[in-house]
Amino acid sequence: MDAKLFSSRSIQLSGTLLLILLSLGLSAAAFVADMAAGRPLGQELSLTLPLWVCALATTGLGFWVVPLLRSLKAGQIIREDGPQTHLKKTGTPTMGGVFFLPVAVGVALVWSxxxxxxxxxxxxxxxxxxxxxxxxxxxxxxKSNKGISPRLKLMLQIGFGALFCLWLMATQPINITTIALPLGLSLPLGALFWLLAGFALVAESNAVNLTDGLDGLAGGTAAIALLGLGALIAPTHPDLMLFCACLSGSCLGFLSHNRNPARVFMGDTGSLALGGAIAAVGLLTNTLFAVLLLSGLFLVETLSVIAQVSYYKATKGPDGIGKRLFKMSPFHNHLELSGWAETRIVAVFYTIGGLLALLALAIQ
Structure with missing residues (x-):
């Protein structure tokens, strides 16, 4: 068998392998949670079940929803200034978030x-x-890659974020405005916390959205981040660990339809929601610093866009044309235009995401 073909097929297994690793990781996290809280060992191991339930339910539901989206002509419009290899993806159904989000949320609500x-x-x-x-x-x-205006999108994000923060103010203890840091340290912010909270919700949402540019990229990295967050909060917030497990499982079920070559994209429907969910759990559990680590890949993607735009503007000549810091942003597009295969980029991002999750767990 051709070595290149073998390598490609091996990387294609990453979605299945990730499902297995996540399930085992969640079992280990539940075991640690039992020991830390002094519960009988094995009591919380049942939390692995929601991950599998959501993964299988989302996979099965996708076999009905994906053809439905295709029949509704809900095809993605690929921007012409993006990588030319992506043009062949034009017409692939999008809005995949409409079937994996309800599964995760519904199961988490009932199970909790x-x-x-x-x-x-x-x-x-x-x-x-x-x-x-x-x-x-x-x-x-x-039939354009421009949806609602960026201003309207931002205002809606801020609006929903403000409502969530108001709920936090009304229901959570006063010490929520103190950020927990590694080594038992903390950072009291007072009223500034609420500005940080609103920023975290909007920024994380848009960061995951920017990462959603390759088959399986956002779904897999978000699943890993959610698992790491769930394992971290297991001893103190088993209900929100359950939510993380459900959403992680649904992301994995979605990957069965989104892995390269993707049969469906999650669209903004999925990516904006995933980022918001991660930040919201971080705010409720006082783990914003850990969320920063778990979202390291999303942060790099966002910073690459900011750096690209800033450098282009700073180097504009008399002709109004500036220089580019990267071949294209976000950073995964730069890697692709540098000769990296999509599957290779996704596999490397998965690996880095897993290492960041381990780091977050190790230092907390």
């Missing part, structure tokens, strides 16, 4: 007994998903 924290995080997740759905629908309706 409608825990107030899970209800709040689920509401924020669905709210951001609704913003993405509106954006995706406008792109499809106009």
């Amino acid at each position: 007994g409608f825990s107030p924290s899970v209800v709040a995080v689920s509401a924020l997740t669905l709210g951001y998903g609704a913003i993405g759905l509106l954006d995706d629908w406008q792109i499809i309706r106009r």
Whole structure:
């Protein structure tokens, strides 16, 4: 067999392998949670079940929803100034978030007994998903890669984020405004915390959205980040660990349809919601520093866009044309134009995401 073909097929297994590793990782996290909380060993191991339930339910539901989206002509419009290899993806159904988000949220709500924290995080997740759905629908309706205006999208994100923060103010203890740091340190922010909270929700949402540019990239990296976050909060917030497990499982089920070559894209419907969910759980559990580590890949993607735009503007000549720091941003596009295969980029990002999750767990 050709070595290149063998390598490609090996990397294609990353979605299945990730599912197995995540399940084992969640089992280990639950075991550690039992020991830390002094519970009988094995009591919390049942939390692995929601991950599998959501993964299998999302996989099965996708076999019905993906053809439906295709029949509705909900095809993605690929921007012409992006990598030329992506043009062949034009017409691939998008808005995949409409089937994996409801599975995760529905299972988490029922399984947690409608825990107030899970209800709040689920509401924020669905709210951001609704913003993405509106954006995706406008792109499809106009047959253009421009959906709702960036200003409107930002205002809606800030609006839902403000509602979530108001709920936090009304229900959480006063010490929530103190950020927990490694080595037992903390950083009291007072009223500034709420500005940080709003920024975290909007920034994380858009960061995952920027990462959603290659088959399986955002779904897999978000699944890893959610697992790491779930393992981290297991001893103190089992209900939100359950939510993370459900959303991670749904991302894995989505990967069965989104791995290269993708049969469906998550669209803004999925990516905006995933980022908002991660930040919301971080705020509720006082793990924002850990979320920063877990979101390291999303941060790099965002910074690459900021750096590209800033450098281009700073180097503009008399002709109005500037220089580019990267071949294209976000950073995964730079790697692709540098000769990296999509599957290689995704596999490397998965590996880095896993290492960041281990780091976050190790220093907390």
